[in-house]
Amino acid sequence: MQNDPIAMVLDDLLRLDDILACMVARRNMISVMPSGDGFKPEVDQIWDSIHRAMDSVFGVIGEYSQIGLGEMEFRLQDHEVLFYVFPDTESALVAIVPALANKGLLEVEMENARREILKIMEGPRTENTSEERDEPLVTA
Amino acid sequence: MESKLEAAVGMSRKWDAREAGREVAETAIRQLHEPPSFFLLFSTIHYEKNGGFQEFLNGVWDVLPKGTPLIGGTVAGFMNNSGCYSRGATSLAVSSLDIDVKIGVGHNTKRNPKKAVESAFENFDKKKPYNNNAIIEILPTAVIPNIPGVGQKNVILSKKMGNAFIKLLPVMKKLNYGYDRADEILQFLSEKFDDGLIIGGCTMDDNKFLRNYQFHNNEIEKNTLLTLLISTSTKIHSRTIIGLKPQDKTFQIDHISSDKHVINRFDGEGARSALSKKLHLKIEEKKAVYQLYKNIYYYPLGFKKNNLWHPCMIGLIYGENLIFGNKIEDDKLTLLYLSIEETIKRINENINDLSKKPPLCVFGFACETFIETLGKDIFEVQKSFKKLNIPFMIPFVAGESIYSPELGAHHLYESANLLIFEN
Numbered sequence: 017m018q019n020d021p022i023a024m025v026l027d028d029l030l031r032l033d034d035i036l037a038c039m040v041a042r043r044n045m046i047s048v049m050p051s052g053d054g055f056k057p058e059v060d061q062i063w064d065s066i067h068r069a070m071d072s073v074f075g076v077i078g079e080y081s082q083i084g085l086g087e088m089e090f091r092l093q094d095h096e097v098l099f100y101v102f103p104d105t106e107s108a109l110v111a112i113v114p115a116l117a118n119k120g121l122l123e124v125e126m127e128n129a130r131r132e133i134l135k136i137m138e139g140p141r142t143e144n145t146s147e148e149r150d151e152p153l154v155t156a
Numbered sequence: 157m158e159s160k161l162e163a164a165v166g167m168s169r170k171w172d173a174r175e176a177g178r179e180v181a182e183t184a185i186r187q188l189h190e191p192p193s194f195f196l197l198f199s200t201i202h203y204e205k206n207g208g209f210q211e212f213l214n215g216v217w218d219v220l221p222k223g224t225p226l227i228g229g230t231v232a233g234f235m236n237n238s239g240c241y242s243r244g245a246t247s248l249a250v251s252s253l254d255i256d257v258k259i260g261v262g263h264n265t266k267r268n269p270k271k272a273v274e275s276a277f278e279n280f281d282k283k284k285p286y287n288n289n290a291i292i293e294i295l296p297t298a299v300i301p302n303i304p305g306v307g308q309k310n311v312i313l314s315k316k317m318g319n320a321f322i323k324l325l326p327v328m329k330k331l332n333y334g335y336d337r338a339d340e341i342l343q344f345l346s347e348k349f350d351d352g353l354i355i356g357g358c359t360m361d362d363n364k365f366l367r368n369y370q371f372h373n374n375e376i377e378k379n380t381l382l383t384l385l386i387s388t389s390t391k392i393h394s395r396t397i398i399g400l401k402p403q404d405k406t407f408q409i410d411h412i413s414s415d416k417h418v419i420n421r422f423d424g425e426g427a428r429s430a431l432s433k434k435l436h437l438k439i440e441e442k443k444a445v446y447q448l449y450k451n452i453y454y455y456p457l458g459f460k461k462n463n464l465w466h467p468c469m470i471g472l473i474y475g476e477n478l479i480f481g482n483k484i485e486d487d488k489l490t491l492l493y494l495s496i497e498e499t500i501k502r503i504n505e506n507i508n509d510l511s512k513k514p515p516l517c518v519f520g521f522a523c524e525t526f527i528e529t530l531g532k533d534i535f536e537v538q539k540s541f542k543k544l545n546i547p548f549m550i551p552f553v554a555g556e557s558i559y560s561p562e563l564g565a566h567h568l569y570e571s572a573n574l575l576i577f578e579n
Contacts, residue, residue, distance in 0.1 A: 124527060
């Protein structure tokens with residue numbers, strides 16, 4: 017568990033101030049949690065309600081992910097729950113954030129996390145696909 | 157024979173400030189054949205709590221050749237060849253044998269913008285070694301102080317309290333809080349540098365408007381104007397991208413402050429009431445400053461100057477008073493609409509145009525609102541830039557300045573301005 021690369025991606029995400037909890041989940045199951053002490057204490061009181069609501073959302077995700085459902089979100093009291101669906105699956109990267117959070121900046125990092133997790137899920141790639149990492153060099 | 161300019165983009169996603177500093181420098185300069193002639197460095201605010209910015213800069217200087225001119229600052233996020241990010245650090249290292257670079261520094265931008273510009277220009281010669289000249293300008297955005305017992309208030313509904321807080325604005329200016337005065341600074345800069353290009357951005361944090369920092373060489377600054385004067389044999393030009401469209405609603409200004417930032421009355425009634433009524437906007441006092449801005453980003457008020465729409469961003473609402481980040485230079489404001497479709501269309505038009513003869517490198521500043529309004533489409537914008545197959549780096553900032561002799565001086569919001577180093 018300690019070396020789970022997906023857990024490490026979640027650990028990074030959880031270090032952001034406004035990410036109170038994050039996980040990879042599907043209906044009735046949390047597949048991967050961050051590797052540390054769990055979620056931030058701000059979600060302790062509301063976790064049960066959010067967890068139940070998540071299952072309802074995963075019902076929708078299950079129905080529509082195959083035809084391109086990308087993201088969903090809902091608000092419960094002072095929190096928002098964001099779902100970034102993994103394409104063609106019934107799983108999603110889920111994050112709990114304060115309702116007053118600056119979502120724009122968070123969404124960028126959620127998308128980055130989703131892409132990283134997808135790469136991990138897809139397995140090791142060949143050497144030729146390193147072009148995303150290289151910065152092109154311009155010379156005389 | 158003319159020596160071509162070389163450029164390389166670096167990046168780090170490390171959390172530790174020192175390690176990130178090393179990595180953002182190393183990943184850029186290892187791609188260059190020559191030591192860098194200058195180094196642009198931007199990071200998100202996260203290193204403040206993960207080692208501090210001094211450690212971050214120390215890490216950069218563990219790697220960067222001593223004496224390399226460096227300027228930069230904190231930004232909300234950035235876009236480069238690797239992707240889009242709202243956490244991390246990025247750099248642009250440029251080297252050329254035919255380039256002359258000077259850094260200018262001016263302090264207390266909010267208290268005395270004119271003096272800040274004069275200080276920044278102290279060491280600049282009027283005579284420039286090459287024909288292509290540009291200034292990259294970095295300065296701080298507005299800060300809304302967190303007052304003990306009161307909090308960080310950008311909306312105060314009570315007219316009595318609002319009017320009392322308005323009286324604090326001159327004090328805030330003296331203490332280097334309040335509006336950035338970037339429009340005034342750009343005007344002074346353009347008077348001193350009227351035959352070149354100026355491209356500027358306002359440093360910021362993560363949209364909390366609590367603090368932001370500027371970097372030059374090994375120094376961390378607040379409230380400081382930094383100018384990097386580039387004189388080069390490489391041709392350069394600028395491009396401005398604005399996706400704003402005027403709507404049918406206008407607001408006649410009845411009463412405005414002498415500094416042209418505070419509007420008290422529109423169309424015969426209190427400015428806040430007029431705004432709420434006309435736009436069907438519910439304005440509330442919220443705990444987070446962001447809650448006001450996310451509502452108004454899409455629908456700024458604005459005026460036209462030299463053929464460009466200038467959005468006027470509401471920074472504070474105190475009672476009936478609307479306090480704008482920039483000077484209002486007309487007696488009537490028009491409701492504008494930020495069209496995502498138009499913004500993306502203009503970005504793609506410019507990229508398609510550039511792809512006919514790909515430049516050596518693109519650097520620019522884009523408004524942080526692009527992240528807010530484009531959402532995931534920001535990744536599509538990055539993909540479009542990546543097709544150029546050249547180094548590019550675009551930090552997301554809180555206010556963008558552009559000047560050219562043809563365009564005039566414009567301090568804008570919700571825009572993107574690009575500096576193109578031509579091939």
